[in-house]
Amino acid sequence: MSRITVLHVDDEPDFLDVAAELLEQRFSDFNVITETSGTEALERLAASDVDCIVSDYRMPGQDGIELLEAVREKYPDVPFILFTGEGNEAVASDAIAAGATDYLRKGHGTERYELLANRIENAVDQYRTSQQAAELERVRTLASSVDQALIRADSIAEIKTRVCEIISESDPYLFAWIGERDPTTDRIEPCAYAGVEESYLENITVTADDSPTGQGPAGTAIRERRIAASQNIRNDPEFEAWRDEALERGYKSCAAVPLEYDGTLYGLLSVYSSRSFAFCESEQALLSELGDNISHAVHSLKIRDELRAERTFIDQALDSLADIFYVLDPEGRIQRCNEQFTTVAGDNKEQSTNPDAVTFFPADEQDAVASAIKEALTTGQTTVEADLLTGDGKRIPYEFTVGRLTDQDGNLRGLVGTGRNISERNKRERELEDQKEQLEQFAATVSHDLRNPLNVISGRLDLVQEECTTEHLDVIETATDRMERIIEDLLWLTRKQREIGSQEPVAIETAAEAAWNIAADPIDEAEMYCDCEGDGQMLIRADVDQFQHLLENLFRNAIDHAGLDVTVVVGKISSDSAGFYIEDDGPGIPAEEREKVFKPGYSSSESGTGIGLNIAKRVVEAHGWDIRVTESSIGGTRFEITGLETIE
Known part of the structure; x- marks a missing residue:
């Protein structure tokens, strides 16, 4: 047993000293503190931790029973032993009734203190055992109450x-x-x-x-x-x-x-x-x-x-989308969607009880939607266009993207995707198609209505030139040639535009000679030669007709801006570069103007149409190549075309 603190109360100081000395000498585990009155005892009890109280019965002011009653009001469980020399059975009975732990009469000899010590040890042992049990229950109750609060x-x-x-x-x-x-x-x-x-x-x-x-x-x-x-x-x-x-x-x-x-x-x-x-x-x-x-x-x-906040943020972000967002399970049933989906699809009781994705589409679209779902589950992703039914039965065209959704272990969870309203896109496509048809019709009209009188002019011009010679006829011939080129360029822009057909091997030197024969007049002093004989023919893969048109426009640009006596060189940029150049010895293009030359309508020549270089740029970009203009090595303009697919 650990050390026991005993509060001994008696109105005889000498007796207290003797009792304390005997208890502490014979029982080293005891620590005896003394007081001579009940009032002092209560004050000491409030200031100190006491394991047991031993009190005399008859004391002035407050006897032992009254002290016991006062103690029990604040300390109901502290052991209290009434130790008196003037007690009797009535006193003992009153003490037990008031809550005394034990009652013992004083006597002569040390054996009474040994008996008192035994009574104290027994009382404290029972008290501490009871306290430990109560403490254990308190701890359990406290821990349980806190745990329940944490759970709830x-x-x-x-x-x-x-x-x-x-x-x-x-x-x-x-x-x-x-x-x-x-x-x-x-x-x-x-x-x-x-x-x-x-x-x-x-x-x-x-x-x-x-x-x-x-x-x-x-x-x-x-x-x-x-x-x-x-x-x-x-x-x-x-x-x-x-x-x-x-x-x-x-x-x-x-x-x-x-x-x-x-x-x-x-x-x-x-x-x-x-x-x-x-x-x-x-x-x-x-x-x-x-x-x-x-x-x-x-x-x-x-x-x-944090997860709730993140989910709320994601939900708000998804709900703010103008597109539909949805998640399907592996059976194609809707597991989650954003507000846009609900807004468009409306409240359909059949769909609410059976959220199969295909039920949100017209009967004639359901097979295509079901096939798209199956394809996405099989291949991982797909895209399908289908009309979505609104709550009031209207059809709205949508483009749906669908992708597989898996967990961190790669197990299939379903499908996830978006749907975009393509009503405006379809409308624009129809408008563009109408415009294209109108443009092609316009091109056909231009070709027919302009070329017929132009052919008459050219024919009459030939007849007149056989009968007489004058510089005025040369001007007319140049004008008719220019009109023919303008018509050809307009037809290319309206009909072919940027469409590229099948690509075949093309020898640049051969293509350049053919294009030069078309672009240059044999009677002019203009010359073109290829600077790639040392490397042999440079073969590239291109749309033959479009590539020919590209070269013709670049050659005509050189003749129009550098004069009829221009010298044009075609060559490979370098031995390790997939590109070629066309340069002339004309006046060149100022650095600040070089970014403008490819814009429609731009021309520094009175005879230029401002269309040729724009067509050249479109052909280049349609092939996936790059074109840039710089200063040539012979003092004029140099066009470099790079990014070509060469053939060894």
């Missing part, structure tokens, strides 16, 4: 409030609060509390630094991440900053527990007891376990709140 709490604030309420309502605790460290000020700011408080937290400052307000249990627990306790507030020098406020409210000891989970500090739990030395090893173990449970619960709710 729906928010972190509720967890903190309920924990403080439950702990403060459990004897011997008076007050509990939970705070969080402010990283800016290093103060521990309360966020929940319960119990005997009376503005305690408003009147004190608690920090986690090395200042005097950070030396108590709370600051130590935060800094060292461990439970810290002040077992005797009255005498603890590290509790000086808050001692008066604490004692005024009956706090005699205090413990602080860091609320930490997986390295993250979520706060601090501080608990105050009405008893000194209340936080023994087992009590600290209990609080540490409660702290771990609270931290885990706070962490779980924090993660849950």
Whole structure:
């Protein structure tokens, strides 16, 4: 048995001294403290932890029975032995009735003190056993109540409030609060509390630094991440900053527990007891376990709140889409969709009870939709265009993209996709198709209505030139040739545009000679030669007709802007480059103008149409090549075409 503190009360000081000496000498486990009156005994009892009270019966002012009754009002379980020399059966009966643990008459000889010691040991042993059982039940009840509160709490604030309420309502605790460290000020700011408080937290400052307000249990627990306790507030020098406020409210000891989970500090739990030395090893173990449970619960709710916030954000983002978003299970049933889907599809009872995706489409579209779902499940993704039925039975054209949805282990969860209203796109496509038809009709009209009179002019011009010679006829011939080129360019723009047909091997030198024969007049002094004989023919893959048209336009551009005596060179850019160039010895193009030359209608020549280079750029881009204009090595303009697919 551990050391026993005995409060011996008797109005005879000499007797007290003798009794205390005999008990302590013969029984080393005893610590005897003495008082000569009931009033003094009650004061000592309030200030000290006592295991057993031994009291005389007949004392002035307050006898032993009256003292017993006063003790039982505040300390119902503390062992109380009435030890008197003037007692009788009536006194013994009254003592037992008042709640005395035992009754013993004084006597001569040391054997009476041995008997008293035995009675004290038995009473304290029973008392401590009872206290341990009650303490165990208290601990179980407290832990269970806190765990239930943690399970039922729906928010972190509720967890903190309920924990403080439950702990403060459990004897011997008076007050509990939970705070969080402010990283800016290093103060521990309360966020929940319960119990005997009376503005305690408003009147004190608690920090986690090395200042005097950070030396108590709370600051130590935060800094060292461990439970810290002040077992005797009255005498603890590290509790000086808050001692008066604490004692005024009956706090005699205090413990602080860091609320930490997986390295993250979520706060601090501080608990105050009405008893000194209340936080023994087992009590600290209990609080540490409660702290771990609270931290885990706070962490779980924090993660849950973050997931809820993230899900809310995702839902809001999906609902803000103008497109439809949907998730299907492997059977093709709708598991999730955004508000846009509901807005378009409306509220259909059949669809609500049987959310099969195909039921949202007209009967003539359902087979195509079902096939698309099957294809996405098989291949991983697909796209399908189908009319979606609105709530009032209208049809809206949509383009749906569908992809497989799997979990982190690769197991099939279903399909996910979007649907886009293509009503406007279809409308634009129809309008473009109409415009294309109108343009082609216009081109046919131009070709017929302009070429017929142009052919008449050319024919008459030939006849006139046979009969006479004049420079005016040369001007007319040039004008008719220009009109023919304009008609050809317009027809290309309206009919062929950027469409590229099958691509075949093309020798650049051969194609250049053919294009030059068309673009240049044999009677002119213009010359073209290829600078690639040393490397042999350069073979590329291209649409033959379009490539021919590209070369013709570049050659005509050189003749129009550099003059009829221009020299044009066609060559390979370098031995390791998939590209060729066309350059001339004309005046060139200023650097600030080079980005403009490919724009429709741009021309620096009075005879130019401003269409040829734009056509050249379209042909190049349609093949996936690049074209740029720079200064030639012979002083004029140089066009470089790169990115070609060459053939070895």
